[in-house]
Amino acid sequence: MAMSENNQPASAQNAEVCFSPDKPLSLPELEAMAKRLRRSIVTMIAQAGSGHPGGSLSAVEIVTTLYFHTMKHLPGQCHWPERDRFVLSKGHAAPLLYAVLAELGYISVSELATLRQIGSRLQGHVECRLTPGIEMSAGALGQGLSFSIGAGLAARLNNEKHRVYVLLGDGECDEGQVWEAAMAAANYKLDNLTAIVDNNGIQLVGWNKDIMNLEPFGQKWAAFGWHVIEADGHNIAQLIDAFARAKEIKGKPTVIIAHTVKGKGVSFMENNPDWHGKAPNPEELKIALKELA
Numbered sequence: 001m002a003m004s005e006n007n008q009p010a011s012a013q014n015a016e017v018c019f020s021p022d023k024p025l026s027l028p029e030l031e032a033m034a035k036r037l038r039r040s041i042v043t044m045i046a047q048a049g050s051g052h053p054g055g056s057l058s059a060v061e062i063v064t065t066l067y068f069h070t071m072k073h074l075p076g077q078c079h080w081p082e083r084d085r086f087v088l089s090k091g092h093a094a095p096l097l098y099a100v101l102a103e104l105g106y107i108s109v110s111e112l113a114t115l116r117q118i119g120s121r122l123q124g125h126v127e128c129r130l131t132p133g134i135e136m137s138a139g140a141l142g143q144g145l146s147f148s149i150g151a152g153l154a155a156r157l158n159n160e161k162h163r164v165y166v167l168l169g170d171g172e173c174d175e176g177q178v179w180e181a182a183m184a185a186a187n188y189k190l191d192n193l194t195a196i197v198d199n200n201g202i203q204l205v206g207w208n209k210d211i212m213n214l215e216p217f218g219q220k221w222a223a224f225g226w227h228v229i230e231a232d233g234h235n236i237a238q239l240i241d242a243f244a245r246a247k248e249i250k251g252k253p254t255v256i257i258a259h260t261v262k263g264k265g266v267s268f269m270e271n272n273p274d275w276h277g278k279a280p281n282p283e284e285l286k287i288a289l290k291e292l293a
Contacts, residue, residue, distance in 0.1 A: 019104070024069035030236045033103065034064045038265045039292050040099035040112060046285040048116040051124065054275040055169060056096040058200040058233070058260040065239040066165055067100050075105045078132045084162050085151050087136050089144020090169035090198065091125035092277070097134070098122050106133035142175030144168060145195060149185050152193040152253075163247070164193045171203025174212045179224065185253040186225025193253040194246045195226075198233065200262040202273050221255045233258030265292055 025033065037060050045051035063086075067073070071084040088097050095115065102109045107121070114120035121130040125139040136147045148166040155162055172178065185193055199217070201208055208214055218228045227249045231238040239258070246254035262276070263269025266288045280288055 037099045041095045042288045044112045044115045045279045052092040052277045054262040056093045057264045058262045059198045070243045085164045087144045087148045087166040091138020094126045101133045141172040142177040145181040152190045170199045182224040190253045195255040200260040202262045227254040230257045233260035
């Protein structure tokens with residue numbers, strides 16, 4: 001992404017830029033953006049003294065690919081009717097989405113320092129009434145897929161061509177509402193809906209396999225009537241291909257099971273359940289930023 005003289009993304013200087021698959025960032029630019037976002041995530045969580053680094057870091061490439069390559073959206077107009085919708089069902093990964101919105105000019109980069117502060121628009125879980133660019137308020141897990149089905153059905157009824165993307169956590173898929181929604185989406189043949197599961201293997205207090213084993217995960221989604229794509233959730237080229245393939249599927253919704261590493265990019269956070277919801281101290285932040293340089 002082109003940078004301005006004050007080290008701000010060019011998009012943040014011109015909020016009327018429309019991002020679309022016709023003019024995406026290149027693969028090297030996307031990879032550089034992912035690293036930049038990781039630095040923002042650990043910095044804002046450290047400044048706040050609380051937050052969820054593990055699941056924010058694991059989904060960086062997924063959300064980077066969507067916002068800077070795949071989706072059509074207009075930062076200067078949050079309610080532009082033709083925009084693709086992105087729903088963050090795993091709402092505790094708010095720092096990731098805030099970092100993206102700041103890079104795009106939906107909010108200012110300086111506002112990231114207000115994460116979780118009283119009176120801030122950047123709450124610990126995303127809030128659509130406060131923050132520009134947020135489609136759904138989140139907090140209670142399991143609801144984003146149901147919301148996204150409503151958005152997809154509305155688009156169909158209105159003969160609108162935009163797509164709906166929803167990011168779920170794998171631990172979130174313990175929720176019964178996820179599977180009720182999965183059944184409904186297939187029943188209504190919602191081929192304008194793509195779900196992505198951040199499949200990092202860890203939930204709040206431990207490994208999924210020890211708490212509520214999801215396997216065979218892909219077969220479950222297929223049994224509910226979904227088209228299933230599996231990808232390396234940190235390989236942007238694979239994600240680009242997966243999103244392109246999802247657009248071609250007709251008559252059923254698509255789920256992309258993105259295999260990821262919780263805490264990706266920071267050695268002491270990777271695959272460590274302790275970093276689900278803990279902020280790094282100043283020394284840990286220094287180490288993390290050095291690793292992400």
